[in-house]
Amino acid sequence: MFLGIEIGGTKLQLGVGHGDGTDFVALERRDVDQNRGARGIREQISDVGRMLVSRHDVTHVAYGFGGPILGAKGIVQTSHQVSGWDNFPLSQWTEQELGIPATLGNDCDVAALAEACFGSGRGAKSVFYVTVGTGIGGGLVFDQAIYGTGRPAAAEIGHLRPGLDATSPKRTVESFAAGPGITIATRNRLHTMQLAGEMTRDMYDFRERCGGDFQQLTTKMIGEAAVAGNQLAKDQYISATNVLGWAIAQLITLVAPEVIIVGGGVSLVGDDIFFAPLRSAVQTFVFPPLRDAFRLVPAELAESVVVQGALALARSASASSTTR
Numbered sequence: 001m002f003l004g005i006e007i008g009g010t011k012l013q014l015g016v017g018h019g020d021g022t023d024f025v026a027l028e029r030r031d032v033d034q035n036r037g038a039r040g041i042r043e044q045i046s047d048v049g050r051m052l053v054s055r056h057d058v059t060h061v062a063y064g065f066g067g068p069i070l071g072a073k074g075i076v077q078t079s080h081q082v083s084g085w086d087n088f089p090l091s092q093w094t095e096q097e098l099g100i101p102a103t104l105g106n107d108c109d110v111a112a113l114a115e116a117c118f119g120s121g122r123g124a125k126s127v128f129y130v131t132v133g134t135g136i137g138g139g140l141v142f143d144q145a146i147y148g149t150g151r152p153a154a155a156e157i158g159h160l161r162p163g164l165d166a167t168s169p170k171r172t173v174e175s176f177a178a179g180p181g182i183t184i185a186t187r188n189r190l191h192t193m194q195l196a197g198e199m200t201r202d203m204y205d206f207r208e209r210c211g212g213d214f215q216q217l218t219t220k221m222i223g224e225a226a227v228a229g230n231q232l233a234k235d236q237y238i239s240a241t242n243v244l245g246w247a248i249a250q251l252i253t254l255v256a257p258e259v260i261i262v263g264g265g266v267s268l269v270g271d272d273i274f275f276a277p278l279r280s281a282v283q284t285f286v287f288p289p290l291r292d293a294f295r296l297v298p299a300e301l302a303e304s305v306v307v308q309g310a311l312a313l314a315r316s317a318s319a320s321s322t323t324r
Contacts, residue, residue, distance in 0.1 A: 012041055
């Protein structure tokens with residue numbers, strides 16, 4: 001039996017299972033108190049993890065950590081959301097606390113593994129996974145194994161810089177196409193229209209949704225407006241998916257994966273608003289011989305995807321250690 005742990009900025013999930021995509025034997029969720037930092041999360045892992053390990057005879061644990069890691073060394077580089085994780089030896093700490101071997105993975109990488117093995121990419125030899133939410137992450141899987149585990153970073157599609165004028169490390173695909181980027185662009189557009197005295201039906205719609213204060217506008221509101229037919233909101237999604245489509249096209253041109261899977265909260269507005277313009281953008285920018293050589297599909301697994309991927313990573317790491 002294996003233990004998969006997801007460490008995010010707001011939630012901590014620990015699941016016990018076989019690592020083969022079947023249902024969890026046990027699943028525990030805890031809220032993250034950011035004021036307590038990494039120490040508070042580790043205390044939760046120690047308390048809940050010990051209980052799960054003893055109760056279910058767990059033999060190996062693996063993580064999906066929300067931030068950059070040195071996976072082969074078992075070290076967390078940092079977290080952009082929770083303080084106290086800088087250069088922390090999480091695998092070593094876990095082995096000391098729980099008494100079993102531990103493997104460290106990035107959350108997007110293990111989500112990619114889960115989708116490749118048990119979700120929308122099952123049966124394919126090469127899968128690229130993209131998650132679009134408050135940020136944009138990527139994971140690349142070949143033959144049901146994560147690519148780049150020994151590198152400082154890999155498949156970071158959100159950090160591609162669109163265009164030769166994007167010399168700042170902050171001018172990235174993520175800054176344009178993730179939720180906050182869509183929100184900021186929409187607010188700026190509305191502010192410009194307001195200064196120009198343009199009061200359209202779409203503007204009135206947004207004013208009603210955010211109580212008259214465009215600074216209170218959220219990505220969720222923009223998505224709901226787009227689904228309801230607000231053309232200004234639709235245009236913002238077209239702009240965002242155009243940038244993301246360009247990035248995905250570069251990845252396809254270089255690596256030629258069979259399946260590209262897109263998940264995350266921003267993608268949940270549906271096919272007409274998100275996936276149709278995204279596919280169109282990819283077709284525009286991809287190397288022509290590859291236009292019909294891939295599938296671009298929505299993610300299949302839901303909130304459990306990182307834990308399922310961590311379990312699969314634990315299962316694989318355990319098998320590798322027994323065959324040495």
